[in-house]
Amino acid sequence: MWTLLRPVLVDVLLAALLTALTVVTLLGQPGSASPWAILLAALSVAPLAMRQRAPVITMLVILAAIAVASLAGFIDVSGGIGPIVAMFSVATLRPRRVAALMYAATAALLALVYLTARDQLVWSQIVQGALIIAGAWVLGEGTSSWARRSEMLAARAERAVADERVRIARELHDILAHHMSVISLQAGLAEYVLEADQPTARQAIGTVGDTSREAMLELRRLLDVLRVDRDEQPDLQPQPGLATLDELIARTRTAGPVVTLLVSGTTRPLPPGPDLCAYRMVQESLTNVLKHAGPADAQVALEYTARTLTIRVTNGGPHLRAHTESYGIRGMRERAELYGGVLVAGPRKAGGFAVSLRLPLEET
Numbered sequence: 001m002w003t004l005l006r007p008v009l010v011d012v013l014l015a016a017l018l019t020a021l022t023v024v025t026l027l028g029q030p031g032s033a034s035p036w037a038i039l040l041a042a043l044s045v046a047p048l049a050m051r052q053r054a055p056v057i058t059m060l061v062i063l064a065a066i067a068v069a070s071l072a073g074f075i076d077v078s079g080g081i082g083p084i085v086a087m088f089s090v091a092t093l094r095p096r097r098v099a100a101l102m103y104a105a106t107a108a109l110l111a112l113v114y115l116t117a118r119d120q121l122v123w124s125q126i127v128q129g130a131l132i133i134a135g136a137w138v139l140g141e142g143t144s145s146w147a148r149r150s151e152m153l154a155a156r157a158e159r160a161v162a163d164e165r166v167r168i169a170r171e172l173h174d175i176l177a178h179h180m181s182v183i184s185l186q187a188g189l190a191e192y193v194l195e196a197d198q199p200t201a202r203q204a205i206g207t208v209g210d211t212s213r214e215a216m217l218e219l220r221r222l223l224d225v226l227r228v229d230r231d232e233q234p235d236l237q238p239q240p241g242l243a244t245l246d247e248l249i250a251r252t253r254t255a256g257p258v259v260t261l262l263v264s265g266t267t268r269p270l271p272p273g274p275d276l277c278a279y280r281m282v283q284e285s286l287t288n289v290l291k292h293a294g295p296a297d298a299q300v301a302l303e304y305t306a307r308t309l310t311i312r313v314t315n316g317g318p319h320l321r322a323h324t325e326s327y328g329i330r331g332m333r334e335r336a337e338l339y340g341g342v343l344v345a346g347p348r349k350a351g352g353f354a355v356s357l358r359l360p361l362e363e364t
Contacts, residue, residue, distance in 0.1 A: 007052055008049075008052065008053070011048060011049050011050070011051055011052060012049045014048060014049075015045060015046050015047070015048040015049035016046075016049070018045040018046075018048065018081060018082070019042050019045050019046045022041050022042065022044065022045050022080060023038055023041055023042060026038060026041045036072065037069070037072075040065050040066075040068055040069040040072070041069075043061060043062070043064075043065035044062055044065045044066055044069070044080055044082045044083075045062070045080065045081065045082040047061040047062055047082075047086075048062075048082060048085055048086065048089075051085065051086060051089040052089065052093065055086065055089040055090045055092075055093045055094060056090060056094060056098060056102065058086050058089065059083070059086035059087065059089070059090055059102050059105075060105075062082045062083055062086050063083065063086075063105055063106060063109050066082075066083065066109060066113070067109055067112060070109075070112055070113045070116050071112075071116060073116075083106055083109075083133060083136075084132060084133060084136045085136070086102075087099075087102060087103065087106065087133050087136040087137050087140065088136040088137075088139055088140040088143075089140065090102045090140065091136070091137045091138075091139070091140025091141045091143075091144060092140040092141075092143045092144045092147075093144070096141065099137055099140070099141065103133060103134065103137055106130075106133050107130055107133075110126045110129050110130055110133075111126070113126065114126045166334070170280075170331040170334070170335070172219075173328060173331060174280045174283055174284055174328075174331070175215060175218045175219060176215065177284065177287045177291075177328060178283045178284070178286070178287040179211050179212070179214065179215035179218075180215070181255070181287050181290040181291055182207070182208075182211045182251060182252070182254070182255045182290065183208050183211050183212055183215075185255040185256060185290060186204040186205070186207045186208045186211070186254065186255060187204070187205075187208055189201075189204045189256075190204035190205050190208070203254075204254075207251070207254045207255075210251075211251060214251075218240070239272065239275075239276050240276065240279050241270070241272070241275035241276060241278070241279050242270065242275055242278055242279055242302070243269075243275075244279070245261065245279065245282060245300070246261070248279070248282065248283055248286070249261055249286075249300065252286045252289075252290065252298075255290055256290075257286075257289055257290065257296060257297055257298055257315075258297040258298075259286065259297070259298045259299070259300065260297075260298075260299050260300070261299075261300050261301075261302075262299065262300070262301040262302070263301075263302045263304075264301070264302070264303045264304065265302075265303055265304030265305055266304055267302075267304055268304065268361070270309070270359075270361075273338070273339055274309075274339045274341075274359050277335045277336060277338070277339055277341070277357075277359065278309065278311055278357065278359060280331075280332065280335060281311060281313075281332050281335070281336070281343065281355065281357045282300055282311060282313060284328045284329075284331070284332055285298075285300075285313035285332075285355045286298060286300075286313065287328070288328065288329075288353070288355075289313075289315050289353075292353075296315045296316055296352065297315065297316065298313060298314065298315040299312075299313070299314050299315070300312075300313050301313075301314075304361075305361075306361075307360060307361055308358055308359065308360055308361055309358070309359045309361055310356065310357070310358045310359075311356070311357045311358075311359075312354065312355070312356045312357075313354070313355045313356075314348065314352060314353070314354040314355075315352045315353055315354075316348075316350070316351055316352035329343075329345045329355070332345070332355070332357070333345075336357055336359070339359060339360075340359070340360050341357055341358055341359040341360065342357070342358050343355070343356065343357045343358075344356045
């Protein structure tokens, strides 16, 4: 509440001070000032108390007071700081067309002052007054533009923070969903064959250990990027990419499915962003196979052409329950769009599920 009232209180104090100074100045001039002259002098600045709440009305009242003073012959109150501050307020707080109308009204008032007191004023005084009001208009317009730019930058920063949160959530989902799926399946297998087949149980437990350590390593890399306290040396190992695709497929095979990798065309390195995007797409697709496709086998196909890289992950699982608008698939689609790619996911006519990603390679 105090934050809202503080600007208004400042305006009230400013208007009271300017009104007092204007009246004192008028009373200090030779001759006796009439009560009407004092009232019009006060009305030429007192409305500034409401300049932020009603800038147009404030300026109209000030201009009306000056116009009446001019017609009544009170030349001493026909100008001053009131119109300047009012013009600045209108230009700052209202659209440009409104400010233009207020300036036109001020110019008409200056012409009226000159016509009614031509014997006491020279045309240069009127031109000077018009230029001063125009300067207040330009200054107010500049202040308004600066405020709009500040709001735009603040909104852009807020969007960037929101986008970064989404990116972090996507990274966490991709890391945890895959590794925890492998760990869950291997832990269940170890429990099931612990007494009947101890070598298989030991192998499953070893896979759980390796997968959990890799998950912790990827999480540490992500947290190193987010860490505010940089006293510790961060892990500078690169993010996973298509170069580590064999390790991902081997880890998935330990969970049960038979995964085959097919590569056609001339392979080439990708920039870090698209490379991570392609890796996460394969990782999330294989995770969905583990979670939803039961014992189905899967195939990962990479096709390099002159301008595109197409990755297709398919499986023929009869019990597939993945949804085309799940969180993981939405995350893959957002990653693809970030780098100009297109991702399509859905059931296959022959059964099973397919996820296809096409990334442009022109910049590479």
